[in-house]
Amino acid sequence: MTPHRAPSGHNGAVSPHALRVAARRHPRAVDAGIAALVALACALVLSGRTGATVDAAGVLDWTSVVLLPVPLIWRRRAPVAVFAAATVLLIGSQALGAQSPAALGVTLTALHAVARYRPARFAWPAAAVTVLPGFDNRIEDGPAWGAFAAVSAVTVAVVLIGVNQRTRSAYLQALEDRAQRLEQDRDQRARLAVADERARVAREMHDVVAHHLAVIVALSDGAAATAALAPQRAADVMGQVSATGRQALGEMRRLVGLLRGTSRPEPGTRAPQPGLDDITALVDRVRDAGVRVSVRQDGTPGAWGPGAGLAVYRIVQEALTNVLKHAGPQAGAEVSLRYRRDAAEVSIVDDGAGRIARRPGIGDRHGLAGMAERATAYGGRLDAGPRAGPGWRVHVCLTFDRSEVLS
Incomplete structure (x- = not known):
């Protein structure tokens, strides 16, 4: 059995479309990957390579690095609860004295999830919760307003990005729903049109077949009854039977041509539909019967x-x-x-x-x-x-x- 492979480009790389499809199919795995990347970034900062740490990292510091991003695994399912949990864990780790220079990235990632998957009435209060502690620190510590302004700008940008993504996703979903409804309506109209056409053709076939067969049966019975006493009369009647049968065959060929969709009927079979002028001939056939x-x-x-x-x-x-x-x-x-x-x-x-x-x-x-x-x-x-x-x-x-x- 041949294993399934994701679509790839000409050079063997996985296409962006395939990545998007895989992400939609496995959202929990994507969220777990995001949590792992955030934890990796926090660990890189805590390791001292960026110069953001003051003292050597201890067990408490590394524990906070591992525990803080864990709620992000559920960022898509319960973004408000995840943001609350990340905020509480951040405050708790700071209260215990843990170094967490990159912990704000966890909070901002959770804030983005709130703005992306919940209405704006949840996102802006969450942004205020993210920014206000820094405002209190600026009042206590003095004129360090530059960092506060930068954090505030980043927070607002994260919310705006999430709201924009949510709006765009809703718009695209509405377009897909509308296209699906239009396709369903078109298919339904096509099915109704086919059903109406079938009913019309079936009605025409019934009228044609039933009438001509009834006339043929009546004429045949009359010919059989008069064959012994008036052979010539019986022969004339059978001629009428033959003519009626040919007419029935011609109309049947026309109807079958409609069913098959042929644009060119057979020679000699094309005739206009009967109308008021043909009622006299119709009555004559019934009289002959x-x-x-x-x-x-x-x-x-x-x-x-x-x-x-x-x-x-x-x-x-x-x-x-x-x-x-x-x-x-x-x-x-x-x-x-x-x-x-x-x-x-x-x-x-x-x-x-x-x-x-x-x-x-x-x-x-x-x-x-x-x-x-x-x-x-x-x-x-x-x-x-x-x-x-x-x-x-x-x-x-x-x-x-x-x-x-x-x-």
């Missing part, structure tokens, strides 16, 4: 666009298909179309071939669901159900706003 269909039209269609015409056509197609499937070719149906400039009222009523209609089960409502979706898309509502006597009734009123009415 045996259903007695009458059509009544009032008014003139407005310039609604192809989408509205397709919706009216599919509603009439599905209603007549249901007549053919459930009532049979012996049924009679009436199609009523009332047109206004910004609305269309569609009504299909059948006699059920003298039989009482029943409401469909859950698995047989695909056609009704498709009609309801088309009606809802144009501000309408589907009213479908059994009549008081034999038969079934479908009624839809579609409303088109100004954007859908072409000028």
Whole structure:
């Protein structure tokens, strides 16, 4: 098994990005490393090499060097408590007489953690706690204000650096959260668009397949019934079956092309979507299958666009298909179309071939669901159900706003 290696640059050195990733994954190790570096700096100063010590370092001095930076290991998790502990340890070591010339570095490191990981209302009081003891010493010892001013400036600079880092980190986190939300919203919109497209294609496939198969079955039954007595009539009917099948195949190829995303359909398969002008041919096919269909039209269609015409056509197609499937070719149906400039009222009523209609089960409502979706898309509502006597009734009123009415 190949061991995992951190990303490195061309010369084999670990990249800064890899170091930042490792630091985010192991924050406790980073804090322990910072505490160790502070302890090392204090030890270097205490060793006398910098000239900051007066007397030789004793056991108490080295013990303070080791113990003072220990709380920094928890600087990220509990910065206020760490600052308080570092301050108490510093005061206690000084009270015991330990030399700690670099102990202020421990306090400043803890102060930076307060400013970096807590709001400013915690940082500035902590800065005051760091500076005020030095102010008292200046009053007691005389005019040594230079060191006090330097310590005060360093303390303020540490707080400002920590606050700036905290603000920048919060800003970057907000940007990341916003980008993640935008990505999630985009993915959700894409999924909804895909679901809507699938539902639309499924609705179209149901309308096409169900209608043409119902017509083919009815025509085939009629041809079989008349084959012995009227062979020529049966042959003509089978020709209609063939034509209906070819038309169904053409529409299926078009729908499959939409699913595959093909930009160039096969030759001879490209045709406009059916609309109001195709309702007459639709009724003729149903009549050929045996259903007695009458059509009544009032008014003139407005310039609604192809989408509205397709919706009216599919509603009439599905209603007549249901007549053919459930009532049979012996049924009679009436199609009523009332047109206004910004609305269309569609009504299909059948006699059920003298039989009482029943409401469909859950698995047989695909056609009704498709009609309801088309009606809802144009501000309408589907009213479908059994009549008081034999038969079934479908009624839809579609409303088109100004954007859908072409000028």
